Amino acid sequence: MIYVVGIGPGSKEMMTLEAIKAMEDADVIVGYKTYINLITEFIQDKEVVQNGMRQEIDRCKQAVEIAKTGKKVAVISSGDAGIYGMAGLILELTTKEEQEVSVKVIPGVTTSIGAAAILGAPIMHDFCHISLSDLLTPWEVIEKRLKLAADADFVICLYNPRSKGRSEHLARAFEIMGEFKGGNTPVGIVKDVGREKEEKFVCTFDTMDFERVDMTTMVVIGNKSTFIHDDLMITPRGYTV
Template structure:
């Protein structure tokens, strides 16, 4: 029997955000591999093996999934959001690149999902309507100096900027550092949107500015959106403002 490795994006929250293709892959899989909270989100199926692990063992998790696939198993390795955006697809291919040559011939299929960035944008309106970039503020795999350089160039380039991994217990001040850097290049009235726990029970959307944003409101469940010069707010009397970025560059 030939094995198959599905790399599946679960979306940002519950099964409402799960694509039909992802549902089919998860139902077919004999083994579910992933970070423990993500594995817990996969519907239970009789006879299916579930291998859950800690957050910082992505390469070990990828190797486990690849080894099982090589044995002829149908495996699904799961990520929140989209597996190709700061998630498990890159880890799997890194493991393939540095692993046994046989792994290069395995049947590996990427099943896309709704990313946190897309979910946050949908709640806000259309802030990603023109050029944008995504930057992870985690310095686990890159230096803070590299992050600072990318923030500066994104600000100078007038991109809408989204922050993944904006804050954690291990680095609670980095988000404040990022805002301080951006204030050197962007006006204080620049739009900032905080999309917290989108699709979950404690969802919260905060519209603010670079000058007024409160870093204490930001945690790992928050997707941060920094506007560009073409980002606009449409005021509404009885509902939260809509936010969009003009399709035409200023």
């Protein structure tokens, strides 16, 4: 049995009861070492398999092999395991196994939802997730998605917005969206959602400060109806009030 567990942004308060139960039930915990450090209270004397970034395939293959021995394995993802997490990779691998391996995906609070609650109500209407990481997706595909999402007036949640190796991607994304997003469009920036160093900033499209953003940041760009009130972003659903 493999539990693919979304642990939320990292704090216990934002973990689901099902996620905690799955981790407690598992014999082995498998995950990226940074995420393992967020769940130490649930590990206790369990066997732990951990490695670094960009080693997802090796990590998931190990989890499958361990599960085939009869042990219960919890594979950890931050946020939700099915949103840029390990659920898809685990299921891809297990479908190729001759021996049946049971998989249960445990949902978690993804960063966009956590950030939205901190910002107010920015994703009350249609929204989308776009990752600015081109490690697995060609940049030209990302540019097309940004343009079409902005043209369709989606609220846009940007994952993996800016890193040392991709410091200009966010500015380029804003340049692309700027064809369709007005300068007064509200933008929310939330760093380290649900963690000790959590920070929130609300600005507009034209006053966006890219230097505030790193890989632990969620950037939420409003639609044409989104407005700012008392440092909160609000996107009307369309109710008559």
